[in-house]
Amino acid sequence: MAARPLIRRLCIIGVGLIGGSLARALREAGEVDEIVGCGRGEDNLRTAVRLGVVDRYDTDPARAVTGADVVVVAVPLGAIAPVLRALVPHLSANTVVTDVGSAKGSVVADVERIYGAIPPNFVPGHPIAGTEQSGVEASFATLFQNRRVILTPLAETCATAHHLIRQMWALTGAEVIDMGVRHHDAVLAATSHLPHMLAYTLVDTLARLDDRAEIFRYAAGGFRDFSRIASSDPKMWHDICIANREQLLEMIALFSADLERLAEAIRSDDRATILATFQRAKRARDNLYLE
Amino acid sequence: MAARPLIRRLCIIGVGLIGGSLARALREAGEVDEIVGCGRGEDNLRTAVRLGVVDRYDTDPARAVTGADVVVVAVPLGAIAPVLRALVPHLSANTVVTDVGSAKGSVVADVERIYGAIPPNFVPGHPIAGTEQSGVEASFATLFQNRRVILTPLAETCATAHHLIRQMWALTGAEVIDMGVRHHDAVLAATSHLPHMLAYTLVDTLARLDDRAEIFRYAAGGFRDFSRIASSDPKMWHDICIANREQLLEMIALFSADLERLAEAIRSDDRATILATFQRAKRARDNLYLE
Numbered sequence: 001m002a003a004r005p006l007i008r009r010l011c012i013i014g015v016g017l018i019g020g021s022l023a024r025a026l027r028e029a030g031e032v033d034e035i036v037g038c039g040r041g042e043d044n045l046r047t048a049v050r051l052g053v054v055d056r057y058d059t060d061p062a063r064a065v066t067g068a069d070v071v072v073v074a075v076p077l078g079a080i081a082p083v084l085r086a087l088v089p090h091l092s093a094n095t096v097v098t099d100v101g102s103a104k105g106s107v108v109a110d111v112e113r114i115y116g117a118i119p120p121n122f123v124p125g126h127p128i129a130g131t132e133q134s135g136v137e138a139s140f141a142t143l144f145q146n147r148r149v150i151l152t153p154l155a156e157t158c159a160t161a162h163h164l165i166r167q168m169w170a171l172t173g174a175e176v177i178d179m180g181v182r183h184h185d186a187v188l189a190a191t192s193h194l195p196h197m198l199a200y201t202l203v204d205t206l207a208r209l210d211d212r213a214e215i216f217r218y219a220a221g222g223f224r225d226f227s228r229i230a231s232s233d234p235k236m237w238h239d240i241c242i243a244n245r246e247q248l249l250e251m252i253a254l255f256s257a258d259l260e261r262l263a264e265a266i267r268s269d270d271r272a273t274i275l276a277t278f279q280r281a282k283r284a285r286d287n288l289y290l291e
Numbered sequence: 292m293a294a295r296p297l298i299r300r301l302c303i304i305g306v307g308l309i310g311g312s313l314a315r316a317l318r319e320a321g322e323v324d325e326i327v328g329c330g331r332g333e334d335n336l337r338t339a340v341r342l343g344v345v346d347r348y349d350t351d352p353a354r355a356v357t358g359a360d361v362v363v364v365a366v367p368l369g370a371i372a373p374v375l376r377a378l379v380p381h382l383s384a385n386t387v388v389t390d391v392g393s394a395k396g397s398v399v400a401d402v403e404r405i406y407g408a409i410p411p412n413f414v415p416g417h418p419i420a421g422t423e424q425s426g427v428e429a430s431f432a433t434l435f436q437n438r439r440v441i442l443t444p445l446a447e448t449c450a451t452a453h454h455l456i457r458q459m460w461a462l463t464g465a466e467v468i469d470m471g472v473r474h475h476d477a478v479l480a481a482t483s484h485l486p487h488m489l490a491y492t493l494v495d496t497l498a499r500l501d502d503r504a505e506i507f508r509y510a511a512g513g514f515r516d517f518s519r520i521a522s523s524d525p526k527m528w529h530d531i532c533i534a535n536r537e538q539l540l541e542m543i544a545l546f547s548a549d550l551e552r553l554a555e556a557i558r559s560d561d562r563a564t565i566l567a568t569f570q571r572a573k574r575a576r577d578n579l580y581l582e
């Protein structure tokens with residue numbers, strides 16, 4: 001362990017699955033002296049202290065961030081703006097702030113609106129990790145190992161702040177990658193936001209059938225895996241839909257057109273198109289994971 | 292072990308994941324004296340003998356079924372009709388025939404067309420089990436343990452034949468359930484066929500984007516599970532689409548309408564509808580598996 005850790009005081013606002021797992025990983029790495037938790041749910045914060053995830057907590061963001069080198073805003077997307085607004089008068093220029101929101105365009109727009117300009121010490125970030133669980137009890141130190149963390153630094157972002165947040169995430173075992181804000185949102189709309197919409201819609205479609213009890217009783221092998229992400233936190237995904245509306249709607253439209261094309265092939269007994277579609281998909285999927 | 296096994300000679304036509312796993316399970320149960328494999332791929336049949344899955348094989352269905360108590364037709368749906376046609380002159384009235392097709396209406400229609408009427412010794416069946424793998428190498432004796440096998444006996448089906456096939460599947464550790472043909476196809480369209488269409492279409496939609504390499508590189512946590520079934524055998528799923536066309540198209544239409552409703556809620560910022568949809572789905576999914 002270095003004589004001086006990377007972060008002396010870390011403040012995590014929103015000690016849930018992501019915030020809690022980051023705290024655990026940095027503590028295991030021995031690269032943080034003190035971790036202060038903050039959030040609206042005092043029960044959750046007490047649990048976080050009991051589990052040793054944070055050293056102490058403060059429900060008041062102004063007090064919680066005092067003296068922090070790094071503030072990680074790990075609240076749901078829809079709560080980022082109010083949190084940032086509450087922090088404005090209390091952040092020192094030496095405090096580096098980052099977030100973990102699954103959409104970045106809306107966060108950057110919030111920051112710009114609230115601060116009047118992009119502060120150089122703000123580094124937008126997004127760890128691509130998570131489970132369908134939430135809350136500090138679900139957090140674990142290895143959540144980010146071999147996962148990717150995308151940072152979307154802006155022209156205004158200070159190189160030192162950027163470097164510090166890179167180092168912080170690298171300590172969790174993640175691969176840290178820089179990307180443009182719009183590109184990030186397009187990639188995530190395709191690979192994460194759209195699949196969640198499909199899983200939620202599928203389960204909801206089935207759940208509203210008259211014989212739903214019977215239907216679910218026979219849910220076949222693949223259904224369990226396929227529908228797992230429909231157990232994700234509804235409020236969090238509601239926020240993502242709002243935050244990444246434009247690019248998500250674009251992906252839903254692309255998907256719907258492709259599904260209708262497949263339905264038309266099934267309807268018209270166009271067997272070549274059906275087979276070619278499945279073959280292309282299987283090839284792409286097999287290449288992706290080589291399972 | 293009983294002095295006399297349940298089945299003296301079992302003939303499995305199509306020694307793949309399902310047929311091979313059934314053979315392994317019955318052999319482990321000690322309830323079959325001899326297993327004869329049959330199929331078009333001689334390499335696969337040789338592998339089945341080498342792995343001890345079958346005792347011997349014959350590529351000619353007429354010879355393969357000779358003297359069999361039970362014939363299991365475990366070929367892809369699209370190959371069931373030609374196999375049944377080839378067998379017509381060679382099946383004794385004492386041979387019980389069953390299949391494992393994922394759609395039952397089309398199989399029953401094929402049988403009726405080929406035999407002129409439903410033979411009393413034919414028991415339509417469908418083990419709800421499988422992985423995205425295929426071939427005899429992927430087969431294993433416990434595939435059906437704690438899974439469900441649905442039989443759809445008809446008015447014409449002989450009770451003794453029905454009972455024998457029930458016993459055969461029960462030996463694999465499966466729960467055996469009887470169901471009407473149309474009901475089976477509706478339940479499977481909802482819980483298995485539709486999800487496969489969604490997974491195939493999703494992967495294909497992404498694979499056809501310009502920045503697909505980049506897109507797939509960032510495929511998030513849930514994507515791996517969600518897309519797993521898109522690795523399933525394209526020919527098999529092509530056959531299922533054709534066989535269960537009507538009920539599958541009905542489910543796709545229901546799903547598409549629901550997805551469009553969600554898209555409209557996102558477009559018009561109808562946050563209550565978005566949240567309610569996700570909450571309903573999460574509740575249904577959590578109740579289903581209690582993970």
